[in-house]
């Protein structure tokens with residue numbers, strides 16, 4: 001972390017960048033927040049640790065409109081989002097100085113709490129274990145167990161776009177990315193419906209999934225339009241409850257980089273990645289393997305046309 | 320003081336549900352929220368904060384107000400019926416109870432909100448003391464006592480027993496209804512619990528949070544502070560904080576096209592949204608800094624100014640736990656504190 005701060009100070013001092021976009025230490029052991037830093041003094045509260053899951057790519061949409069360059073710290077998966085945003089002309093590469101930071105998996109406080117740990121006073125790490133002191137006694141949980149879902153199916157530790165790299169990464173991928181989708185595909189239509197009904201009935205339409213999503217970068221979302229019957233604020237019935245998610249999943253299909261932010265932020269723990277991965281799996285099967293955000297140039301299969309493309313009828317055939 | 324063995328709680332719920340609707344914390348797909356009791360419901364009384372606050376019981380996220388139907392040239396208007404059946408809400412915590420007091424200030428004063436008032440009239444609240452407060456709790460900062468939930472019935476979970484004390488007429492009536500399931504309990508056990516809870520509360524990381532400097536008098540000073548320009552920046556404008564909050568009270572009224580008429584409904588609104596308080600001339604808050612500022616100014620300045628100093632935050636900590644960017648009201652209060660009152 002000291003290396004990141006040092007490099008940021010240098011770039012600020014010599015005027016290469018006007019500001020730094022990183023994470024600032026929180027007031028609990030697990031709540032750092034995305035933040036801008038403009039001088040060395042402010043950088044004192046900079047932090048890069050296991051709880052810096054927040055993907056800073058989307059903030060670069062706004063930062064691209066500011067005077068001067070913004071130094072942004074991106075984890076390997078975050079760089080896919082940045083590429084995708086570049087492809088969509090939503091961020092300006094010229095306005096960004098990207099430092100790719102090493103990553104050994106990011107932590108999910110919800111996963112820690114799910115294991116029954118409450119009243120957290122401090123969290124430290126020893127040999128792959130998180131030692132957690134609480135008001136109700138000491139606990140430990142393995143680093144891997146406390147990781148975000150997305151880190152278990154990490155795309156790899158290679159940064160897809162950067163100006164310089166700092167820090168080491170460690171492999172975290174220990175699960176099959178499409179396993180959850182395959183499980184659902186095996187269900188009967190009734191079971192599928194019941195499964196999603198149960199999950200989506202929890203949705204409070206808070207829009208955290210949408211607003212955090214780098215693929216959801218429309219200037220005005222259709223769900224914010226008061227000319228549209230289904231305005232953002234509530235699910236008037238169980239159909240609308242699903243419609244929001246279906247529309248969103250379709251709209252990010254082929255553009256979603258599987259950055260995992262939607263599932264990270266959902267206050268109701270809805271496994272939103274399952275929707276997106278279903279589309280990814282289908283795209284892979286119908287058009288050949290494709291990863292949104294691998295680069296900023298390749299046309300996505302859904303925004304391109306070739307004579308070999310699957311015919312729409314394939315949907316009816318597959319049922 | 321009465322008590323009931325926890326193994327008999329299901330019988331208690333069955334008994335209540337036999338007479339009235341019963342809402343309580345239920346685990347569904349991994350998350351605990353208030354829901355109707357049923358035999359299959361997986362009741363979870365250990366979770367301190369449900370994801371959504373229990374305010375839905377009185378002020379639902381969306382509710383119909385009236386329905387217009389068109390049949391040829393005939394248009395009929397059917398007002399929505401007010402709540403007319405008694406119900407019980409079980410398991411509310413002290414912070415959420417105070418949240419209802421906040422909502423009362425808004426909805427029970429002139430002009431009276433009849434939908435809300437009907438639910439308040441018909442609801443009996445059974446509250447629970449908080450055995451194991453979380454690090455995110457700061458009810459103490461608002462003078463709320465987690466050990467002494469002041470509802471129609473107060474309860475304390477002590478090992479294998481739930482202590483039960485009716486505090487109001489409604490509480491007495493409910494106690495009468497389930498009397499055969501209750502035994503007499505001693506005050507001592509409960510006093511011990513209270514001491515224990517207060518001891519833990521004193522040790523919480525936010526327990527010394529001070530609200531000094533926040534009141535109805537500081538409008539200009541706080542409103543014009545340059546700090547907001549920094550504080551709002553990571554905010555995604557998602558509205559999660561407002562939707563999980565027990566005291567957020569703003570709503571919007573909308574029409575739903577049913578194909579042969581209109582359903583006029585109201586639903587929670589959020590000051591974090593771009594069309595919040597949209598008027599014919601446009602919107603009086605034009606950027607996210609202003610929307611972000613509204614949330615905290617409302618809770619800590621405007622509300623106390625209009626309600627004899629009562630804050631409209633109760634320290635439940637839900638926004639602390641749920642904000643995707645880890646922002647929250649505590650960080651805002653601390654930021655102003657650290658700045659040493661210069662502004």
Ligand code: SF4
Nearest residue numbers: 203204206207209266
């Ligand atoms: S973040 Fe979760 S609760 Fe909020 S709108 Fe998205 S799915 Fe619904």
Ligand code: SF4
Nearest residue numbers: 213256258259260262
């Ligand atoms: S849909 Fe979810 S995983 Fe996909 S880009 Fe958006 S936030 Fe990331």
Ligand code: SF4
Nearest residue numbers: 554555557558560642
């Ligand atoms: S939950 Fe956090 S990011 Fe979302 S609107 Fe509230 S403060 Fe902003």
Ligand code: SF4
Nearest residue numbers: 564632633635636638
């Ligand atoms: S502002 Fe936050 S802590 Fe305060 S009552 Fe609302 S959700 Fe709870």
Ligand code: SF4
Nearest residue numbers: 567568569590614617
């Ligand atoms: S103004 Fe915002 S914070 Fe205040 S009650 Fe309304 S929605 Fe909640």
